[in-house]
Amino acid sequence: MISVKEAKDLISQHITALNPVSIDLAKASGHILAADIYAKYDIPAFSQSSMDGYAIKFADHKQELTLIGEMAAGTATTITIQNGETSRIFTGAPLPEGADTVVMQEKITRRDGKITLQNPNLKLGLNVRDKGSEIMAGALAMEKGNLLNPAAIGFLAGIGINEVNVYPMPKISIIVTGKELQQPGKTLEFGQVYESNSYSLSAALKHEGIDQIAIYEADDDLEILKKVLQTAIESSDVVLLTGGVSVGDYDFVIEAASQCGIKQIFHKVKQKPGKPLFFGTKDQKLIFGLPGNPSSVLSCYYNYVLPSIKSLSHKSNSVIEVQAALTHPYSKAAGLTHFLKGKYENGLVTPLSAQESYRLSSFAQANCLICLGETQEHLKKSDILTVMILPD
Ligand SMILES: Nc1nc2c(c(=O)[nH]1)N[C@H]1C(S)=C(S)[C@@H](COP(=O)(O)OP(=O)(O)OC[C@H]3O[C@@H](n4cnc5c(N)ncnc54)[C@H](O)[C@@H]3O)O[C@H]1N2
Numbered sequence: 001m002i003s004v005k006e007a008k009d010l011i012s013q014h015i016t017a018l019n020p021v022s023i024d025l026a027k028a029s030g031h032i033l034a035a036d037i038y039a040k041y042d043i044p045a046f047s048q049s050s051m052d053g054y055a056i057k058f059a060d061h062k063q064e065l066t067l068i069g070e071m072a073a074g075t076a077t078t079i080t081i082q083n084g085e086t087s088r089i090f091t092g093a094p095l096p097e098g099a100d101t102v103v104m105q106e107k108i109t110r111r112d113g114k115i116t117l118q119n120p121n122l123k124l125g126l127n128v129r130d131k132g133s134e135i136m137a138g139a140l141a142m143e144k145g146n147l148l149n150p151a152a153i154g155f156l157a158g159i160g161i162n163e164v165n166v167y168p169m170p171k172i173s174i175i176v177t178g179k180e181l182q183q184p185g186k187t188l189e190f191g192q193v194y195e196s197n198s199y200s201l202s203a204a205l206k207h208e209g210i211d212q213i214a215i216y217e218a219d220d221d222l223e224i225l226k227k228v229l230q231t232a233i234e235s236s237d238v239v240l241l242t243g244g245v246s247v248g249d250y251d252f253v254i255e256a257a258s259q260c261g262i263k264q265i266f267h268k269v270k271q272k273p274g275k276p277l278f279f280g281t282k283d284q285k286l287i288f289g290l291p292g293n294p295s296s297v298l299s300c301y302y303n304y305v306l307p308s309i310k311s312l313s314h315k316s317n318s319v320i321e322v323q324a325a326l327t328h329p330y331s332k333a334a335g336l337t338h339f340l341k342g343k344y345e346n347g348l349v350t351p352l353s354a355q356e357s358y359r360l361s362s363f364a365q366a367n368c369l370i371c372l373g374e375t376q377e378h379l380k381k382s383d384i385l386t387v388m389i390l391p392d
């Protein structure tokens with residue numbers, strides 16, 4: 001059995017980021033940019049007004065001006081103002097030829113087509129957005145490696161970009177194994193349990209913006225499992241199996257993986273929950289055999305799967321580690337790293353009740369996993385521990 005650190009190191013040694021793809025900007029939110037983007041146009045594409053008011057020549061601002069026309073946002077034609085003239089103008093509209101300044105409409109008096117300004121603070125160029133002031137054609141608009149957050153998406157759309165080169169999100173297959181599984185909403189027959197692993201995993205993956213998720217169910221049968229696993233490997237970048245990785249007579253994941261040509265990187269980690277965790281690769285594809293207990297599945301997801309799928313998409317791990325003081329004494333046996341469902345607040349952390357791996361009730365309340373090292377046994381109140389803050 002290997003340690004948690006060895007397991008994490010082995011996984012990261014086997015990850016190759018996915019090849020960049022070109023996608024619609026509208027679908028690019030949450031992706032990492034894979035190539036620099038240069039502006040194709042000056043933006044704004046023309047000098048434009050930032051206020052509703054009057055376009056003037058600044059040199060004329062002390063005199064009465066004659067109103068000669070109007071510029072509205074979206075107008076396709078322009079006008080020219082001469083000395084002593086002004087034009088009505090609205091926010092976003094192009095400045096008329098000859099104008100260099102805009103006066104807000106609240107700061108003028110208008111009588112018989114004549115305008116007088118009452119704006120002592122007026123300056124040359126006030127309320128004008130210069131052509132190219134956001135970005136000039138040819139300038140670097142965004143560097144590769146940037147996360148395309150909502151503002152980045154809006155910025156790129158605003159400079160006329162509609163397609164971007166990004167690191168894709170991985171396609172994921174989830175295979176739940178077990179003859180005992182019943183779908184929520186149906187009646188539980190004797191011996192059945194409700195299938196929850198595909199629900200928790202899909203929810204966690206969707207939270208990361210991953211939407212290409214295929215879910216398969218496989219009976220406890222080697223031939224069926226091999227067939228499903230083969231299909232899943234062919235159609236996805238990452239395969240998550242749940243259940244069937246332990247030593248029982250009906251645990252076929254290890255054998256199916258081997259017969260499908262998956263190279264075993266490790267099986268079993270010195271940890272609780274999730275001791276029988278399996279990790280293998282086939283070509284560049286990652287295959288995780290997550291121990292079937294619902295809490296083991298999620299604990300292994302946050303420790304191993306999430307950092308891996310982030311790396312595939314060139315992202316950094318979103319599970320942040322902090323140090324926190326224990327609020328109550330806690331004891332465990334030496335030998336395994338324990339990940340406890342906990343509540344973290346203001347530098348203090350409390351292990352929740354119901355830590356058993358078949359239970360999710362405490363996980364549903366937890367905002368962190370408390371990491372207790374292999375050799376640690378008796379922890380005292382105020383001991384400082386490493387805590388993994390879970391994504392919302
Ligand atoms: N003799 C030993 N027995 C077990 C060991 C061991 O070392 N020696 N390890 C135990 C540990 S720790 C774990 S964890 C489990 C993992 O076993 P499997 O991965 O083979 O999982 P299953 O036996 O298929 O299922 C375990 C448990 O989880 C329930 N389950 C499975 N899939 C789902 C699902 N999709 N939704 C909800 N619940 C699910 C299943 O009914 C079982 O109760 O092995 C121990 N045994």
Ligand code: MOO
Nearest residue numbers: 273274275296357
């Ligand atoms: O590792 Mo198992 O998840 O302890 O029950």
